[in-house]
Amino acid sequence: MPLNGEATTAGRPVRVLLTGWFSFLHGEVTAGDMLAAEAVQDALRAASVPYTTAWSPVYRPDAPHLDDADPDAYTHLIFACGPVHSRPDPDGGPSPLMALHRRFAGCRRIAVGVSVPDPADPAATGFHDLLPRDSARQAEAGQTTADLSVRAARPAPVPLLGVVLTGGQHEYGPRRRHAEVSEALETWLGTLDAARLPLDTRLDTRDWRIPATPAQLHAVLGRLDAVVTTRLHGLVLALRAGTPALAVDPVAGGAKVSAQAAALDWPAALTSESVTPQNLDELLAWCLTPEARHRASRTADRSPLPHPLLDALIQRLAPSDGPTA
Structure with a gap:
């Protein structure tokens, strides 16, 4: 419910510190947790509730951090998403949630959209209000709630880039x-x-993370917006799938990647000497244009055409009176 005017707690204006596992130095930042935080932020803004979101300094070095937050500056602490438990930090430190309870003991603490494996856990009982998405009690009653991340605003689309690099050769x-x-x-x-x-x-029939057949790799390449590669076949197979490729030749002076770019008349190629952020930005911007997609499709259309090396091979198999050069 939107707040009318400026809400107060014991005569103090409401001020929220929004936290989650994404706030801890060694905490894990997941896409779901971040979207859940965005859903909470949207709700707070709609209710005209001022808030600050605390982020891990590892993930967002320039954002507000939990260690810098003054507990006296906030009336409420919200912990969004993730599991609620009092297990110690993997590095041997104290439980992050129990430390949060102790440090912000003067705030009203609310957990929202969380999983509660054990309602008797002190990390769970330490919250004044517990608004779980699922808990043992809810599961028994069949009352689980959809995760908060589903309510986050849909993002603007971003390019999907395949990255094919080599460290060999x-x-x-x-x-x-x-x-x-x-x-x-x-x-x-x-x-x-x-x-x-x-x-x-590379293909592998034993590792599900790696395609086992060229057709499986082709299926992925054809769904990408562009490919960034230092491999000859990263370039060739991307174009064969009709996907623009930004190719970089990792050999000084140029070698087989440059040769293939020339053979396929593909302009989005750089030598190792010309790799700069500006050049990469410019070529990627072009690769994401309809012009580049059309040009890559034209390259893909060449695959059924006769190939000079295959023609030469067949000629070499023809009967002859002597060795050929």
């Missing part, structure tokens, strides 16, 4: 720039607002 000896190129690409990829999917062109 030792046959190029001192010309190898694989480590430097991979480091530059990984740093750059981390700055993008995109969904990044690590992929490999």
Whole structure:
């Protein structure tokens, strides 16, 4: 229910500190927890309740952090999503939730959208109000509630990028720039607002995380918005699937990746010497355009056409009077 005017608690204006497992230094930040926090934030804003969200300094170094929050500045503490338990920190430290109860003892503490494995756990009984999504008691009564993350606003779409990198190719000896190129690409990829999917062109019938057939890899490549790769087949198979590829040749002076980009008349290719954030940004922006998608589709359409190397191979199999060059 929206609050009329400025709500107060014991004469003090209501001020909420929003926390969760995402607030702890060694806590885990999950997409579900973050979306649950966004749903709570939306509800607080709609009710005109001022709040601050505390984030782990590991995940958000520049955001407000739990250690910096003054307990006296808040009337309420909300703990959103995740399990409620008093188990100690994996590193041997005290229970994060029990420490939260002690430090914010002067606040009214509310847990919302949480799982409660044991209602008698002191971490659970330490809250003044417990609004679980599921608990042992709710399960017995068939009264579980949908997770808060389902109420979070739908996000704007972001590109889906496949990433195919190689650290091998030792046959190029001192010309190898694989480590430097991979480091530059990984740093750059981390700055993008995109969904990044690590992929490999290697096949394996024993590991479900790796495609077992080319068709399985093709199915993934064809659903991507673009591919970022340092592998020859990362480039070729992306284009074969009709997906634009940003290819980087990790060999100084250029080698097989550059050669394939030239053979396929594909412009979104860089040498190891030209890898800069600006160049990567510009080529990725082009790869995400309809023009690039159309050009990649034209490359895919070439696959049924005759191939000069296959023609040459068949010619070599024809009977002859002597060896050919």
